[in-house]
Amino acid sequence: MExxxxxxxxxxxxxxxEPGFRGAWFTATVLRPPRRDKKVYLEFRTFVTEEGGSTTVIDVRPAPPREDHRTFxxxxxxxxxxxxxxxExxxxKIHDNDRFSVxxxxxxxxxxxxxxxxxxHREWINGSWIPPFEEIDNSIVWRPKGNKMLKPAGSSTKYSSKSKVKFEKGAQLEISSDEEGYIGAWFVVTYVKKAENxxxxxxxxxxxxxxxxxxxxxxxxxxMRPLPPEILMVNHFKRLEEVDAWYKDVWWVGTVSKVLDNSMYTVYFRNSKEELEFVHSDLRLHQDWIDGQWIRASHL
Known part of the structure; x- marks a missing residue:
């Protein structure tokens, strides 16, 4: 603890x-800084436990500076x-009047x-924000009216994320899991058959x-999703590029944090807070299967 x-x-x-809150960041104020026990005591603005209840904080980071204006x-x-x-x-989709589907x-x-x-979206890695704030100054073109945090307009609108592809017996697919320890992992499987629901x-x-x-x-x-289309990387992956890393026979979503020599890379995994080294051939560009199409994350 710093x-x-x-x-x-x-x-x-x-x-x-906590189930239902993994991946969410809540704003809090430090009541007591870390001492010998390395514990920091926090007061949350919006998160309240039941009377007599408790919960476990697994990570604390500085609040990122607010950007007054930028485009997406x-x-x-x-x-x-x-x-x-x-x-996250x-x-x-980009709508009119500065509204976005997420x-x-x-x-x-x-x-x-x-x-x-x-x-x-930024990650707090080794005491700094990735990507750094200074890297996006040239893209600032939009300024909101006031600083009040609004509830998302149209938040009741939901869209189906189910696959629109019908799989045939023997087709190669990838599946994900909500099991703890496997969040962000994709397993390669073969489709066998429909089984009730x-x-x-x-x-x-x-x-x-x-x-x-x-x-x-x-x-x-x-x-479930189809196998992502192959995108050949003839040269090399870039720092901060989102990738999937082949590790222990599973694809794991991560971010390139360092470009090393001899076609080697250090990849940061936000779910486990780990960094591991990989060769070029064990990485692929990350893609998301959304509403029946493949979407690549943009790279600054």
Whole structure:
């Protein structure tokens, strides 16, 4: 815990290890900075537990500086202010009057927000914001009216994120999991058949406990997608580029934090807060399957 960053009265953001709140950042004020026990005591503006209840904060970071004005682009990674906290999403549509559709991977839903309720998504890595704020100064072209945080207009509007592709027996797919420890991971599977309200798939790289056959499981449509189209990277990946990394027979969503020599890269994984090194051939550009089409995150 960086004591100098968390003085008494400092505004910070914190996230919780609670179902339904993973991936959300809540605004809080430091009541007591970290001491020998390395604990920091916070007072939240909007998050309230039940009487006698408690919850666990898994990460604390400084509150990012507010950008008074900027524009947003298609496929750009953003944080959206919704239900009193900031949620990570990706812009999928630009409307008139500075309104944007944002897709949330965690909840598989899409909502409409005014620009004043959005900010560019950044990660706090090793004591600095990635991407740095100075890198986006040239793109600032929009200024909201006032600083009040608004509830998202049209927040009741939801769009289907289910796959629009019908899979045939033997087709290669990728599936995701909501199981703890596997958020942000995509498993390669083979489609077997329709199974009541779900679908039966067979893993390509995982077997049953006794190792005698490939593992089969049932998944719903929201956790299935086709194999993403291959995008050849002849030269190299760029710093801050969002990628999928092949690790332990699974694709994991991460961000290139360092470009090393000999076609090596350091990749940061926001869910586990880890950095690992990969060769060029074990990485691919990250793409999202949204409303039946592949969307690439933009790169500054």
């Amino acid at each position: 004591k100098g960053l968390f003085k008494k009265g400092t505004m910070v953001e914190a996230c919780f290890d 682009k298609m496929s750009e990674e953003v944080d959206a202010f919704h239900d009193d906290s900031w949620w 999403g990706v812009i999928t 897709y949330f991977r965690a909840s598989k839903e899409e909502l409409v927000f005014p620009a004043c309720n959005l900010r560019l 779900n679908y039966l798939v067979e893993h390509k790289h995982f077997t049953t406990d006794d190792g005698t056959e490939l593992l089969k499981e049932e998944v719903d449509a929201q956790h």
